[in-house]
Each structure stands twice: as C-alpha cells, then as structure tokens.
Amino acid sequence: MTAVVSAPLAANILADVPLADEVNLSGQPLALNGAGIRSKFFMDLYVGSLYTTSPSQTLDSVLQAPSVAIRLNIVSGMITSEKMQDAIIDGFNDATGxxxxxxxxxxxxxMALFSAPIIEGDQFTLEATKDLGVTAYKNGEKQATVEGEAFRQALLKIWLGDKPAQKSLKRAMLGE
Structure with a gap:
C-alpha cells in the first residue's frame, strides 16, 4: 500500500535537502516546526525535521500535541542499516533512562523498518499520533504502525528529550 505524503515545493533547503513547509499525513496537515543536521565527526549524516500542528518549542508541547512527525532525510552514504539500528537502540536507551x-x-x-538497506537520499517519516502510536514511512510508503503511548513518547525523546541524539539538532527542530 502506498500512502500519500504530500510535500509542496519548499522554500527551505538544508544540506541540499528541500524541506516541505507542510506535510499531510493521515489527512492531518503538519507544518514545519524546525530542522537541523545530525552530524558526527564533522560529517553530515541526515537532516532531521519536526512537523507539528502548532509551533512547539518544548518537548512537553510536542508530547501533548495530538499529532507530530519527525522526518529524517539521509544525506550520507556512511549510514547503513546496522549503524542506524545501533543509533536508535542507543536513543531508546537514553530516552528511557x-x-x-x-x-x-x-x-x-x-527496528524492522531499518533492516532493509539504507542509501543516501532515503527519507524516513515517523508520524507520532497520541491515539494510534507511531506510523513509519520510508520514501513515502507506509511501512508499519507501532502502537503504545510509552513507545511514542520514547521515540520522540530520541531527538527531543533530555539526552537527544544531538543537542544542536534538538534546538533546531524545536525552532530555537
């Protein structure tokens, strides 16, 4: 099944990645809240962007929102499925204390979402909805929905929590 993930022409470009001003997931329009670059050892790995129903500058406001989305645009061939899985496992560890x-x-x-090969140019969109959980899309195609409010919150905390993947990326996604 192919999902419709609309991405109007973007005025914002970060690391050669055009950022949609708005995405429409499950019939819910979400506006670009902020975006930044995840880098390691001076190498850009991916562009992370946060889409919300209303401007959100804090983790709490994101967690309270009925629906938000985090989009990861892979900009480096250095990211492999194994490296992405390791990073996400570390992220869940940090997000859950x-x-x-x-x-x-x-x-x-x-984690099954990241078992297939990952290549430069891939896009992951993680729609986090309070009543449903997290629906994952890869390159616009719906992959799976993982239910559970505790899981939804932990996933968002990977990028926006007290121990985020990268502090500067968190600040950028929250529009600081």
Whole structure:
C-alpha cells in the first residue's frame, strides 16, 4: 500500500535537502516546526525535521500535541542499516533512562523498518499520533504502525528529550 505524503515545493533547503513547509499525513496537515543536521565527526549524516500542528518549542508541547512527525532525510552514504539500528537502540536507551524493557516488543517491531538497506537520499517519516502510536514511512510508503503511548513518547525523546541524539539538532527542530 502506498500512502500519500504530500510535500509542496519548499522554500527551505538544508544540506541540499528541500524541506516541505507542510506535510499531510493521515489527512492531518503538519507544518514545519524546525530542522537541523545530525552530524558526527564533522560529517553530515541526515537532516532531521519536526512537523507539528502548532509551533512547539518544548518537548512537553510536542508530547501533548495530538499529532507530530519527525522526518529524517539521509544525506550520507556512511549510514547503513546496522549503524542506524545501533543509533536508535542507543536513543531508546537514553530516552528511557536506560530501561527500555517495558517497550522492548515495540522497539523490536520498529527496528524492522531499518533492516532493509539504507542509501543516501532515503527519507524516513515517523508520524507520532497520541491515539494510534507511531506510523513509519520510508520514501513515502507506509511501512508499519507501532502502537503504545510509552513507545511514542520514547521515540520522540530520541531527538527531543533530555539526552537527544544531538543537542544542536534538538534546538533546531524545536525552532530555537
């Protein structure tokens, strides 16, 4: 099944990635809140962007929103499925204070999204909806939905929590 993920022409470009001003997921328009670059050892890895129903500058406002989306645009051939899985496992560890056991079945289901090869130019969109959980899209195609509010919150905290993947990326996604 192919999902319709609209992306109007973007005025914003970051690391050669055009950023849509708005995305429409599950019939819910979400506006670009902020975007930044995830880098490591001076290499750009991906552009991370946050889409929300209304401007959000704090983790709490994002967690309280009925629907938000995080989009990752891969800009480096250095990212492999294995490296992405390792980074996400580390992210869930940090997001749960080192105790991901309560949501381990959801983490395992989510990790399947990153089992296929990842190439430069791939785009992952993670729609986090309070009543549904997280629906993942790869290159615009719906992959899976992982249910659970605790999982949804932990996933968002990977990028926006107290121990984010990268502090400057968190600030940029929150529009600071």
């Amino acid at each position: 080192g105790e991901p056991q309560a949501i381990q079945p959801q983490i395992d289901a989510f």
